[in-house]
Amino acid sequence: MDYTEKVMDHFMNPRNVGKIENADAIAEVGNASCGDVIKMYLKIQGETIEDIKFQTFGCGAAIAVSSQTTEMVKGKTLREALDLTRDQVAEELGGLPPIKMHCSNLAADALHQAVKTYMKDHGIAER
Amino acid sequence: MERIYLDYNATTPVRAEVRDAVLPFLNDLFGNPSSRHLEGRQVKTKIEAARAQVATAIGAEPERIVFNAGATEGNVTILRGYQVNYKEKKGRDHIIISAVEHPCIYDTAKKMAGEGYAVTFVPVDGEGNIDLDGLKKAITERTGLISVMAVNNETGVIYPVKEIAKIAREKGILFHTDAAQAIGKMPFDVKDIDADFVTMSAHKFYAPKGIGALYIKKGKRLDPLLTGGHQEANRRAGTENVVGMIAMGRALELATGELATDRERIGKIRDEFERRILAEVPHSRRNGGADNRLYTTSNISFRFVEGEAVQLKLDHFGIAVSTGSACSSGTLDPSHVVMAMCNGDEETAHSSIRFSFGKYSKMEEIGYVVDRVKEVVAQLRSFSPLYDKFLSSQGK
Structure with missing residues (x-):
């Protein structure tokens, strides 16, 4: 299975790339030896994700999934972000080659890790 | 194009x-x-x-x-x-x-x-x-x-x-x-x-x-x-x-x-390409010794970026190359060949691109290819967490 047009669009023109200085939450998942590292930076206002940016070392799918994930949660609440699954991201991209599903797993993982850490540190209940 | x-x-x-x-x-x-x-x-x-x-x-x-x-x-x-x-x-x-x-x-x-x-x-x-x-x-x-x-x-x-x-x-x-x-x-x-x-x-x-x-x-x-x-x-x-x-x-x-003429002509193109890439793209490394090599092949790792991403972008610019990265291979293992050469350093293997030249390669194409490689690698590094970490470690 090839990459969909939407995957290619996010890969060629990734949204929300880079770092956020003084981010409220940061998480990094993956490692270079497995070929994918995704780092998420979040700016949080109250319980809302005001801004989100990412840095990714990885294949086309890993970059597209990172970009898509940031688009899907920007402006959403922390709990909504926790509800986002890797399958939803893949679906929004029009599907991913089966072997690439591990890449999309990472972007949601990075997001969830950042959000959970923030909620714990700020005494916000996950549910 | x-x-x-x-x-x-x-x-x-x-x-x-x-x-x-x-x-x-x-x-x-x-x-x-x-x-x-x-x-x-x-x-x-x-x-x-x-x-x-x-x-x-x-x-x-x-x-x-x-x-x-x-x-x-x-x-x-x-x-x-x-x-x-x-x-x-x-x-x-x-x-x-x-x-x-x-x-x-x-x-x-x-x-x-x-x-x-x-x-x-x-x-x-x-x-x-x-x-x-x-x-x-x-x-x-x-x-x-x-x-x-x-x-x-x-x-x-x-x-x-x-x-x-x-x-x-x-x-x-x-x-x-x-x-x-x-x-x-x-x-x-x-x-x-x-x-x-x-x-x-x-x-x-x-x-x-x-x-x-x-x-x-x-x-x-x-x-x-x-x-x-x-x-x-x-x-x-x-x-x-x-x-x-x-x-x-x-x-x-x-x-x-045509062995002798190919070796002469294609070898010159490969050598010029490789000389320029290694000189002009920072943190690039050749995989394989310089001398004991067939004149057709140049395998380069571009640190901090992943091979499939480089390959896809070059393809978009009209350039066909291949990669030792796991992500393009249909398996999840990076090239065992490049791994064997760099003491099992998987990042180098994931970052490797193979450029191989042949009968229809032209010296005139080299400038365009080198420029696009520079552009693509720089762009991918601009949001690579590994590159960011490297820069921080250098105090930049």
Whole structure:
């Protein structure tokens, strides 16, 4: 299975790339030896994700999934972000080659890790 | 936009002379070479002429050439054939291969290791050169077969097959070389090397895919993989791939006559490309020693970026290359070849790009390619967490 047009669009023109200085939450998942590292930076206002940016070392799918994930949660609440699954991201991209599903797993993982850490540190209940 | 194809180690286009040579066999000359009537006899004569062309190019007698479907079939035939025939050589259940063989050898040998064979994978150094002392030390009384490729497909590193054949000969061990990347691109003489078995693949030298050949030294027995037909002197059953055979013979004849001019012209382009890339792209590293390499290949790792991403972007800019990254391979493992050369450093393997040049490469294309590589690598680094970390560690 090839990459969909939407995957290619996010890969060629990734949204929300880079770092956020003084981010409220940061998480990094993956490692270079497995070929994918995704780092998420979040700016949080109250319980809302005001801004989100990412840095990714990885294949086309890993970059597209990172970009898509940031688009899907920007402006959403922390709990909504926790509800986002890797399958939803893949679906929004029009599907991913089966072997690439591990890449999309990472972007949601990075997001969830950042959000959970923030909620714990700020005494916000996950549910 | 005009495409720039830099993946000649993967495959080559069929050249016009070869296409012309096979056209009659797609028209009137359709007979089955096994048939005794005129239609069959006409074609039989022509495939025997093609066999002679292949044999002449590698210094062999025509009857030592067995046509097949390509290098994968050839290589698997050697390993599996050896497995069947080794009973004759009692106790010889140990084989030695290099750590950088093509997957059709590497993975088949791994399977054999799971089937009760002892398999030694001889390592290579940082420049991709094989550890000859290690190879010698690996030899035991049970060793029956050594298989080392002539030229590595990913790096272009050339292996000392003549020397290895001599080591094998002295110990009464069979020697096989996968010469898919060598034949048609550099002088290759089976008698000079003194190999027992040699694998060839025609689509690497401007013939179609799906045709290749094995050289089997006189007196060496090898059970066929495909049985149930007398074709290829009972060494490979199945109606002949006539078009493929004609094409392979003609293509190899042409390639052999052009070895010196190709080496000169294509080598200059590769060298200029590599000089510029290494000079102009920071944190780039060549995989494979500078000297002991085929003139067609340049394998470069671009630190902090992933190979498939580089490949996809270059493709968008009209440039076709390949990568040792796991992410483009259909598996999750990065190139075992590049890994073997950098002490198992997976990041380097994930970041490797292979540029391979050929007959239709032009010096004028190099500037565009170098510019696009610089642009793509810089862009991917701009949001690479690994690059960011590196810059921070440098205090930038």
